[in-house]
Amino acid sequence: RVAIDIFDPSVDVSSWSLQVTGVNGSGKTYSLTELQSLPETIEYNTFECVSNSINGNLISNAKWGGVKLTDLFSDAGGVPQNAQNVVFYSVDGYSVAIPISRAMMSDSLVAYEMNGVSLPQKHGYPLRAVIPGLYGMMSAKWVRKIQIFDSSYMGYWQTRGWSSVGTVQTVAFLTIPG
Numbered sequence: 006r007v008a009i010d011i012f013d014p015s016v017d018v019s020s021w022s023l024q025v026t027g028v029n030g031s032g033k034t035y036s037l038t039e040l041q042s043l044p045e046t047i048e049y050n051t052f053e054c055v056s057n058s059i060n061g062n063l064i065s066n067a068k069w070g071g072v073k074l075t076d077l078f079s080d081a082g083g084v085p086q087n088a089q090n091v092v093f094y095s096v097d098g099y100s101v102a103i104p105i106s107r108a109m110m111s112d113s114l115v116a117y118e119m120n121g122v123s124l125p126q127k128h129g130y131p132l133r134a135v136i137p138g139l140y141g142m143m144s145a146k147w148v149r150k151i152q153i154f155d156s157s158y159m160g161y162w163q164t165r166g167w168s169s170v171g172t173v174q175t176v177a178f179l180t181i182p183g
Contacts, residue, residue, distance in 0.1 A: 070118030093145035
């Protein structure tokens with residue numbers, strides 16, 4: 006787990022909400038309870054840090070529970086024809102964009118559970134993005150707003166020269182038992 010903060014944000018869920026907005030500004034705001042009332046999906050996903058080395062330990066698997074982004078967008082008013090990117094904004098100032106095609110995949114979601122329990126604070130409580138096939142930096146934690154863009158967007162790491170694509174590069178290696 007790698008974060009931009011010295012100390013992880015502590016979110017008071019009683020005053021927290023998720024704002025979902027479209028290109029034209031329309032959208033909807035959700036409490037955690039309202040999100041949990043939408044159809045839940047369970048997905049297993051592996052997160053890997055973009056700076057993980059071969060055979061490194063910055064990689065892990067988990068069972069995620071939450072709402073498919075397609076279901077969330079549908080409930081919030083739909084996705085405009087001219088949509089290009091989806092931007093996740095976090096309570097700590099972090100932001101990142103993913104292509105609309107990734108957001109619309111059937112296994113992309115916003116998660117409020119990890120391994121069958123409420124999402125731990127260090128993993129983004131109360132809500133984080135889970136976008137399969139992309140490095141962990143593309144799955145924002147402590148999400149407070151999701152915005153659909155009709156243009157490109159440079160998030161926290163992208164403005165510092167990191168990848169705007171974030172596709173996990175498959176690595177394989179062979180070992181010979183001693």
